[in-house]
């Protein structure tokens with residue numbers, strides 16, 4: 001994908017780039033043993049192709065549920081998810097998912113892990129895994145096994161595995177939350193570099209307010225359970241960004257605004273204490 005694909009064509013009025021997401025009145029109710037847990041309540045959300053959205057909210061407010069509905073792992077109880085105008089009816093390699101704990105297969109080498117998706121589809125390109133590993137800054141790890149790599153390197157390999165499928169949309173559920181602070185910062189800058197190059201749509205769930213603002217075009221703040229969209233905040237900090245922006249007045253201002261929203265949600269969730 002290129003920046004050019006992101007431009008609107010005059011003839012059609014639509015963007016050529018793939019990866020737009022529309023959540024239309026999405027509600028998800030779990031019903032274990034008749035308990036009726038409303039995890040996500042009537043969420044409307046539009047994400048443009050190529051946008052980077054972060055999702056913040058108190059624990060249990062339905063962030064992962066929402067992401068799993070976009071991924072196609074879960075079917076909404078009511079409402080629909082559309083990707084590029086088509087209703088999501090199941091998982092697709094066009095929507096790649098990264099979780100906090102990586103899904104690398106421990107008995108396969110890093111190269112074999114990265115090649116897994118393309119191989120299964122009969123689209124294996126010789127040398128592509130090495131290219132992606134180099135892009136992720138872990139060249140030379142092709143023949144190693146996941147457990148031989150540090151946590152940060154495993155997450156880099158995981159993202160390389162995702163990119164090997166060339167997804168239009170990257171769905172990332174707290175991908176860096178298990179990493180130490182320094183590794184986390186390095187990963188954040190690296191993710192932005194990749195995104196600024198390819199402009200894939202990213203939906204990134206986090207509990208970290210600073211991470212949410214640093215990465216995003218828009219921060220979506222969810223309310224305490226049942227999860228609704230409480231605020232949708234545009235991050236008007238110029239790109240390309242590096243971590244220096246986190247010391248600017250505008251960044252601090254946004255951080256205060258988002259923190260206040262999160263705190264008021266947490267207070268409400270605790271019964272207004």
Ligand SMILES: Nc1ncnc2c1ncn2[C@@H]1O[C@H](COP(=O)(O)OP(=O)(O)OP(=O)(O)O)[C@@H](O)[C@H]1O
Nearest residue numbers: 030032037039058059060061062063064065066225
């Ligand atoms: N498979 C399930 N069966 C029953 N209830 C579930 C299931 N998955 C999630 N829930 C419930 O739905 C609500 C939302 O959960 P979800 O994991 O989506 O929230 P979250 O915001 O991602 O939480 P966290 O920030 O703690 O990861 C919670 O009350 C949770 O207990």
